[in-house]
Amino acid sequence: MSGSLLYGGDEIGALVFDPGHHSLRVGYAQEDTPKAEIPAIVGVAPAPEEIKLDPEAKPDDSNVSSNAPTHKYYIDTAYLHGPRANMELQSYMKDGMIEDWDLFEKIMDYSYSKVIQSESMYHPVLFSESPWNQRQKREKLTEIMFEKYKVPAFFLVKNAALAAFANGRATALVIDSGATHTTAVPVLDGYVLANAVVKSPLGGDLLVLRARELLESMGIDLTPTPMIASKEVVREKEPPKFTKKKLSFQPSNSWLNYMIKKTIQDFQQTVLQVSENPYDERAATSIPAVHYEFPSGYHQDFGPERFKLAEGLFDHAMLGAGYIAATSAGMCDVDIRPALYSAVVVTGGNSLVQGFSDRLSRDLSSRTPGSLRMKMIAANGTVERRFGAWVGGSILASIGTFQQMWISMQEYQECGKSQVDRKCP
Numbered sequence: 001m002s003g004s005l006l007y008g009g010d011e012i013g014a015l016v017f018d019p020g021h022h023s024l025r026v027g028y029a030q031e032d033t034p035k036a037e038i039p040a041i042v043g044v045a046p047a048p049e050e051i052k053l054d055p056e057a058k059p060d061d062s063n064v065s066s067n068a069p070t071h072k073y074y075i076d077t078a079y080l081h082g083p084r085a086n087m088e089l090q091s092y093m094k095d096g097m098i099e100d101w102d103l104f105e106k107i108m109d110y111s112y113s114k115v116i117q118s119e120s121m122y123h124p125v126l127f128s129e130s131p132w133n134q135r136q137k138r139e140k141l142t143e144i145m146f147e148k149y150k151v152p153a154f155f156l157v158k159n160a161a162l163a164a165f166a167n168g169r170a171t172a173l174v175i176d177s178g179a180t181h182t183t184a185v186p187v188l189d190g191y192v193l194a195n196a197v198v199k200s201p202l203g204g205d206l207l208v209l210r211a212r213e214l215l216e217s218m219g220i221d222l223t224p225t226p227m228i229a230s231k232e233v234v235r236e237k238e239p240p241k242f243t244k245k246k247l248s249f250q251p252s253n254s255w256l257n258y259m260i261k262k263t264i265q266d267f268q269q270t271v272l273q274v275s276e277n278p279y280d281e282r283a284a285t286s287i288p289a290v291h292y293e294f295p296s297g298y299h300q301d302f303g304p305e306r307f308k309l310a311e312g313l314f315d316h317a318m319l320g321a322g323y324i325a326a327t328s329a330g331m332c333d334v335d336i337r338p339a340l341y342s343a344v345v346v347t348g349g350n351s352l353v354q355g356f357s358d359r360l361s362r363d364l365s366s367r368t369p370g371s372l373r374m375k376m377i378a379a380n381g382t383v384e385r386r387f388g389a390w391v392g393g394s395i396l397a398s399i400g401t402f403q404q405m406w407i408s409m410q411e412y413q414e415c416g417k418s419q420v421d422r423k424c425p
């Protein structure tokens with residue numbers, strides 16, 4: 001049997017969920033990539049008055065029906081990318097962990113009904129979690145999955161361990177750079193060494209913040225695509241000529257900020273580059289510029305700014321990726337350091353900023369003890385890199401020997417939610 005159970009002769013596969021601040025990755029075990037990447041944000045709007053007065057009425061316009069008829073919930077790109085009256089965007093994640101369980105359940109409902117399109121009771125579920133997830137939150141998730149979703153089996157694995165598996169290693173020093181943080185996590189024989197995890201707040205969101213400050217200081221209009229009705233072609237560096245969409249309402253600040261963030265993330269992915277050596281104004285001006293056009297139609301070349309912004313991920317003395325990697329390895333037993341240095345796995349969406357792994361390699365090499373050999377493992381494919389933990393979960397949940405690891409519904413019923421503390425390290 002490989003990651004699937006038999007129900008009335010039908011073979012039904014396990015599901016893998018990998019939650020992050022940027023997105024939730026959802027899909028079937030054994031597949032190469034998640035079925036969907038859902039933004040980790042939910043649009044919440046008060047339901048119209050009629051619905052409030054009539055508790056039987058179902059909200060119609062939203063793609064997820066709500067238990068509380070006082071609100072409507074909007075999930076996934078197609079729904080979030082349009083302005084809506086009174087819609088506020090909210091995150092259910094905090095510090096790498098699930099914080100708002102009600103909103104989180106909305107995303108799970110959506111995942112089953114729109115992405116998986118199958119009943120939750122048929123699929124074992126493997127979830128990833130951050131290395132510092134708390135006991136009470138792990139138990140809560142276990143409870144929700146068994147009680148609300150009636151899953152036949154459940155398991156929880158640290159995302160860094162999964163990213164190591166995805167890169168073919170059971171022992172590795174995993175450097176995961178996501179939206180809200182970058183972490184260095186030692187993994188030994190598939191288990192995270194929790195007391196040597198080192199975390200820095202320098203991630204993709206910090207780049208967005210810095211890029212926004214810079215672009216605004218340059219006077220660049222960041223009006224996002226869904227707010228633009230039409231635009232004209234203008235010459236490089238000329239003021240943009242566009243008309244804004246006419247709306248009968250003012251979109252919320254949370255929605256506008258989210259859409260501006262999307263705009264800047266695109267800029268960041270196209271334009272930014274980490275230089276191989278610490279930022280040097282003169283060297284940066286000699287490297288080719290990249291041309292970029294904003295949704296408003298404004299466009300120009302970006303030269304040294306490309307490097308200056310990206311440098312933010314490395315220039316901080318105690319928080320740069322190379323520094324936290326070396327610190328984490330240094331906190332581990334001296335016997336296992338050679339194994340960690342010889343398998344430095346780079347994962348997470350933000351590690352795709354051009355030049356990231358080269359610079360990390362350079363910074364970490366210079367800190368590697370002389371007797372050790374440093375080897376960096378970074379998947380070449382964008383998908384493998386962004387979805388490292390999900391891919392590792394997909395592999396793990398399909399291995400034959402893993403099948404005895406699941407917490408079954410029966411075990412849950414007999415032993416309760418604390419079973420997760422016993423079975424999932």
Ligand SMILES: Nc1ncnc2c1ncn2[C@@H]1O[C@H](COP(=O)(O)OP(=O)(O)OP(=O)(O)O)[C@@H](O)[C@H]1O
Nearest residue numbers: 020021022023178179180204269348349350352353
């Ligand atoms: N090709 C790319 N180039 C540069 N940055 C990218 C690229 N693709 C994704 N990103 C950035 O990666 C970040 C998302 O990474 P990831 O999906 O690993 O985060 P997450 O796990 O959801 O968040 P967190 O780890 O903070 O909980 C975003 O900041 C996004 O802008």
Ligand SMILES: [Mg+2]
Nearest residue numbers: 020178179348
């Ligand atoms: Mg992450």
